[in-house]
Amino acid sequence: MKKRFVSILLTCALFSSLLSGCGENDLSKYPNGKLYVYNWGEYIDEDVISEFEEEYGINVIYDMFETNEIMFAKLAQDNSAYDVVCPSDYMIQKLIENDMLKELDFSNIPNAKNIGDQYFEQSRDFDPENKYSVPYCWGTVGILYNKTMVDDPVDSWDILWNDKYNGQILMQDSVRDAMMVALLKNGYSLNTTNPDEIAVATADLVAQKPLVQAYVVDQVRDKMIGGEAALGVIYSGEAIYTARENPDLVYVVPKEGTNVWIDSWVITKDSKNSENAEKWIDFMCRGDIALKNFEYITYSTPNTVAQENIEDEAIKNSEVAFPDLSKISTESYKYLGYDADRLYNDAWMEVKSADY
Incomplete structure (x- = not known):
């Protein structure tokens, strides 16, 4: 995607x-x-x-x-x-x-x-x-990290809220992908239409914003290859490419699941x-x-x-390219309708407009 x-x-x-x-x-x-x-x-x-x-x-x-x-x-x-x-x-x-x-x-x-x-x-x-x-x-969505820059276990979306990596985190500039990270972190469905759950995820993303180096789409690939960031949310296909270019980069699907x-x-x-x-x-x-x-x-x-x-x-035989989905908690995005679209878009505008 x-x-x-x-x-x-x-x-x-x-x-x-x-x-x-x-x-x-x-x-x-x-x-x-x-x-x-x-x-x-x-x-x-x-x-x-x-x-x-x-x-x-x-x-x-x-x-x-x-x-x-x-x-x-x-x-x-x-x-x-x-x-x-x-x-x-x-x-x-x-x-x-x-x-x-x-x-x-x-x-x-x-x-x-x-x-x-x-x-x-x-x-x-x-x-x-x-x-x-x-x-x-x-494919899947996960965390790409540089093993020379990250010394904590990378097995949860929570690490993207770790103050130790202030200014070293890349998030997707995409409403569904960014909200997915915060929703799964809190144990919610990535397709939730519950306003309270969306509000919790929004508050988490606002709180995370000072730690984020940049909200990007596909530039995660090149920034991670160049050692410009320690952690980034990325698509599995990009992770295969980055591993070829920089052997210090590792892709993980967090334990809370993924899209x-x-x-x-x-x-x-x-x-x-x-x-x-x-x-x-x-x-x-x-x-x-x-x-x-x-x-x-x-x-x-x-x-x-x-x-x-x-x-x-x-x-x-790569678990990144062709993972055994029976071993991963997964869900696929669904179109949630006009009202939910508005909820998600309003939430994302709140995150992007938060001033620090």
Whole structure:
């Protein structure tokens, strides 16, 4: 859910250059039309886009978003602006409930058979009949810490309130992810709609704020690699990448539990190129393509063919990449409705506006 955004401007510039160089309207190169894709930053191997264009003769216009909320606002403004999008679980539920998605024709997506049954089963939490979405990546949220800078046990969300690490803590600049940490710390559900529980979590986040170095989205990765912070809330896919770059970094899922998330491909209700969108989803479900994406973005793939063909045994058997969820207390985000959205957003505004 979440994703490396630091080089997004460079990546956008690259795609713009590619498009202007080959001609977006060059019918000889792209006889089968266009496809407008909206995805997280750095959430695909760029070569995969070129391979798709070459194989299908379809011109891909590729844009990126930083949060689910930004993506939803864009689609709410113009549902036809993009054909295929990659939201997270609870946002897919919200899109379905707002009649903003098109039902998929799985006869045109035969490679969906490569997605493990357990991921489609988990998807039923937000797409009850598996009609609208195909899983792309999944993972957990946890604490990344630098073992040379932290000398306390890291097994609880509580450590993010430890005064010893004042100015050395990174929190996610995301209402659901930040609130999740405080809610689980207090033993509450990350999907609670109880105003009293939300108030307790809000007060905890306000109390924690003086200790926080920064509220960031994907910059946790680079700050932790560079030794700029001791502890950070991070997504498991990022943790795999950071361990490659800095062996002092360790990822932990706290004992109170975590969010297990799925990001999935969906097609917008007013898509102008829905057939091309189905071709894209089918292409992404190919074993070789899913493996290529996994090796680039390091987020766990639900594609069983890709999983079987991972050559690095340490990654293939990694408890970070492919954890045994029966050993972890987990819950998935759900869309909680307008009133709860307002409660959470008001709470987050209170945290962000607290003055110290």
